[in-house]
Amino acid sequence: MTRRLTPGELRTLFLFEALDESQLARLAEVGEVEQRAAGTDVYSEGEPATCFFVLLNGTVAMSRRIHGDDVEVSRTEQRGVYGGATQAYFALADQVYMNTLRAITDAEFFVLPADVMAASVREWFPMAMHLLEGLFVGMRASQTIVGERERLLALGSLSAGLTHELNNPAAAAVRATSALRDRVAGMRNKLAMIADGRLDGTQLHDLVELQEAAVKRAATAPELSALETSDAEDVIAGWLDDHDITGGWDLAPTLVAGSVEITWLEQIADAVGEDNLEPAVRWLTYTIDTELLMGEIEDAVTRISGLVAAAKQYSQLDRAPYQTVDVHDLLIATLTMMQAKIPPGIRKVKEFDRTLPKIPAYAAELNQVWTNLIDNAVSAMGESGTLTIRTSREEDRLLVEVGDTGPGIAPEVRPRIFEPFFTTKPVGEGTGLGLDISYRIIVNKHHGDIRVDSVPGDTRFRVYLPITDGASV
Structure with a gap:
């Protein structure tokens, strides 16, 4: 027997709490409650986007397929989160699911047909639709251009450094x-x-x-x-x-x-x-x-x-994206790849706790984090200073600390440094994506944490990674 939610039950979901009674009644009439067993896909990336899903209970994980590998981007048990045909209200032909949603535990959803969701949004919020379309198209174009430029600059810089070292x-x-x-x-x-x-x-x-x-x-x-x-x-x-x-x-x-x-x-x-x-x-x-x-x-x-081996370690060529790694190998490979970018006047200090265990992680993406943090530290110091990379253990977490002796991060901008497109570098020298990407890799993907402490002459970025299997697979 098909189960439906009442308008009152729908109002308890944050997505629908501001709708009026007639709007709630319309959604309650067409929406259904569905269950998904643990370990099954709620929907799969690339399939036609036919339904809009709102989580009622359970834990789900969202992933994207990148170069043949499924990369988890988020995991949550928050009631009311949604996925599926989230762009159905845009006038785009042949819409497909942009990601895969998987039930980690037994889960229950409120499910709406995509066409009903699209028609309702366009009818109820016409002005918001125009704003959303403009924002969506503009942001997508901007992120594509900036992201490609960021990757090309990073690749060019590392290639130049590797060529110089070779x-x-x-x-x-x-x-x-x-x-x-x-x-x-x-x-x-x-x-x-x-x-x-x-x-x-x-x-x-x-x-x-x-x-x-x-x-x-x-x-x-x-x-x-x-x-x-x-x-x-x-x-x-x-x-x-x-x-x-x-x-x-x-x-x-x-x-x-x-x-x-x-x-x-x-x-x-x-x-x-x-x-x-x-x-x-x-x-x-x-x-x-x-x-x-x-x-x-x-x-x-x-x-x-050795340089070729470091390059392979850095890029993780011919290796599974998710593996058990020694974080020190990743740090050394990153330093080797960036050697040409570090001025002779910057002293490198490595304080490694070699008793730390190996951890399960996405190695190539951790290397991207180390690259961003080291590059920022070197940029902050200019031609001279001390770059310190330290590893240690804090309870059940592995700590990687990247420190520099630069001028520090001003207190008024510190809360914003992990925001996308925010940068303190001069115009043309930074895109503001490095720390945002690092944050998402550490927090969203590895279920760790990244923090910063900064005073003039002593800035430290601290990356906390679970020693147990806390990363997303």
């Missing part, structure tokens, strides 16, 4: 490869010493062993201070001069970098004799140099690989 190790690898080619050519020339038979088998065997020892020394060479390096080069160069090896000052830096000592040079002299000492030393110097250059290339390629 360029340094790539250029180092190219330089090292060019130098390595010259060293290998030199080694081939020195092999003539072996080919002409001046070294017997025993001497050749000893020289090869010394070559292997040189490779191991170069691989494990300790890092010396500038003074220690200079003193060691003086000693090595003096020994080479004493043994009539030309260009000792040119060879000494490479030998010192490869951890060569006088005793090792004496072993070379004993192995090949004074007549063959210079070509042997130069051949082994080339060996050390090539090993050091290969180490530089390996380091450069490792840095490139």
